[in-house]
Amino acid sequence: MNREHKAGEIQTAKAEQQVPWLEWAASGIGLFLVLGIFGVIGWQVFNGATTPPEIIVEVDTVAPVEGGYRVLFLARNTAGEAAAQVEIEGTVSKAGADTETSRVVLDYIPGHSERQGGLFFTYEPRSGSLAVRATGFTTP
Amino acid sequence: MRVTSERYAIGLARAFGGAIIFGIPLLMTMEMWSLGFSMGRGRLLFLMIFTLAVLVGLSYFSGFEKTFSLKEDAMDAFAALGVGVITSAVLLVVLAVITFDMSWGDTVGRVALQSVPASIGAMLGRKQLGDEQDMDAEEERKREAGYGGELFLMLAGALFLAFNMAPTEEMILIAFQMTPWHALALGVLSILLLHVFVYSIGFSGQEGRPEGGSFLSTFLHFTLTGYGVALLVSLYVLWSFGRTDGVSVAETANMLVVLGFPASLGAATARLVV
Numbered sequence A: 001m002n003r004e005h006k007a008g009e010i011q012t013a014k015a016e017q018q019v020p021w022l023e024w025a026a027s028g029i030g031l032f033l034v035l036g037i038f039g040v041i042g043w044q045v046f047n048g049a050t051t052p053p054e055i056i057v058e059v060d061t062v063a064p065v066e067g068g069y070r071v072l073f074l075a076r077n078t079a080g081e082a083a084a085q086v087e088i089e090g091t092v093s094k095a096g097a098d099t100e101t102s103r104v105v106l107d108y109i110p111g112h113s114e115r116q117g118g119l120f121f122t123y124e125p126r127s128g129s130l131a132v133r134a135t136g137f138t139t140p
Numbered sequence B: 001m002r003v004t005s006e007r008y009a010i011g012l013a014r015a016f017g018g019a020i021i022f023g024i025p026l027l028m029t030m031e032m033w034s035l036g037f038s039m040g041r042g043r044l045l046f047l048m049i050f051t052l053a054v055l056v057g058l059s060y061f062s063g064f065e066k067t068f069s070l071k072e073d074a075m076d077a078f079a080a081l082g083v084g085v086i087t088s089a090v091l092l093v094v095l096a097v098i099t100f101d102m103s104w105g106d107t108v109g110r111v112a113l114q115s116v117p118a119s120i121g122a123m124l125g126r127k128q129l130g131d132e133q134d135m136d137a138e139e140e141r142k143r144e145a146g147y148g149g150e151l152f153l154m155l156a157g158a159l160f161l162a163f164n165m166a167p168t169e170e171m172i173l174i175a176f177q178m179t180p181w182h183a184l185a186l187g188v189l190s191i192l193l194l195h196v197f198v199y200s201i202g203f204s205g206q207e208g209r210p211e212g213g214s215f216l217s218t219f220l221h222f223t224l225t226g227y228g229v230a231l232l233v234s235l236y237v238l239w240s241f242g243r244t245d246g247v248s249v250a251e252t253a254n255m256l257v258v259l260g261f262p263a264s265l266g267a268a269t270a271r272l273v274v
Helices: A002-017 A021-046 B003-025 B030-038 B041-062 B071-095 B103-130 B136-163 B170-177 B180-199 B215-240 B248-274
Strands: A055-065 A068-076 A083-095 A100-109 A113-121 A130-140
Touching: A021 B003, A021 B041, A021 B071, A021 B103, A055 A083, A055 A130, A055 B003, A068 A083, A068 A100, A068 A130, A083 A113, A100 B030, B003 B071, B003 B103, B003 B136, B030 B103, B041 B071, B041 B136, B041 B215, B041 B248, B071 B103, B136 B170, B136 B215, B136 B248, B170 B248, B180 B215, B180 B248, B215 B248
Parallel strands: none
Antiparallel strands: A055 A068, A068 A113, A083 A100, A083 A130
16 A cells, blocks of 8 residues: 555656646647637727627518518627617508508627518518618617 | 546546536526627626636646646646537537627627636536545645635635526526515525535535634634625626626625525535535
């Protein structure tokens, strides 16, 4: 028992000098990932991560579906801060008729990111003027 | 115990196991995904640095291999964080939380936040999933570390459990619906359970009452201090997630007591897990 203990100590001392290559590899990959993540987050800190949301909505496609028309849109947050509960409102106006309004709420749009959504209309969006815009948001 | 690459590979495999098991509850928590991109970038960066410091400490007490120097503890901490990052990234992609059309800031934020619990899990994986080869050395270290070490273990335990609850909306909701009497009762209950868990019932690895210490001195030195640590950790985690921004002091105190409950249980049982 005593001898085993001593042998263990000698090997322990040896292990102190010889770090296995796998340990170097694992720690190195870890360090690399940590620096990468710190870099990206740190970069955001100094590059407008705190500018309030600014949301631009672009119409993607308009297609006829059963009972009306479907308008797909892309809502893009061009600022750094995330927006929550973003309300998107679309209107289609038709000559000699009321304006038709459809709304949808997107849960989140992160900073410098885009989210897709859709609105349904009964009027033909291409015949009148279709306008889609963001009407408001809350901060998460 | 000779440390070879094969041995280290086994430790690394256990670390991945720990990262998955300890990380899965939060990987499947919706608030964690949105906090990943919406929480303050400075706070996220600071949280990562704080995690790294805690990992170095945990490596000293119970890493996935026996360590000999600060350099090795640091290497283990980086390896654990690497394991946490890789595990989080892979699982978030599989769960479709991360898709390839997302912006870089969004993706990295989500992975970074998830890697906090996952990397702590990776560090604890060896202890929980591995054999008990270094138990003696570990116990010796815990004894040597004394009061400061005791407080650190409480902090780590409180952080881990508090972090599992803090992202959810429920913490705020519970605080809103509690009256001051509820809050007082929960605070007293937390302190009682902390004391009972650590010093009275026979969990394995539990602390014996310090020699010559009366009930009162144990209570003041360890139980109340432990609860203080739990409250501070709760405050830090809530602040990190922006839960305290613009909230009145009274409501923040309520939230602290609510989150302090799991945090104090974490502090009390840290010795079982770490």
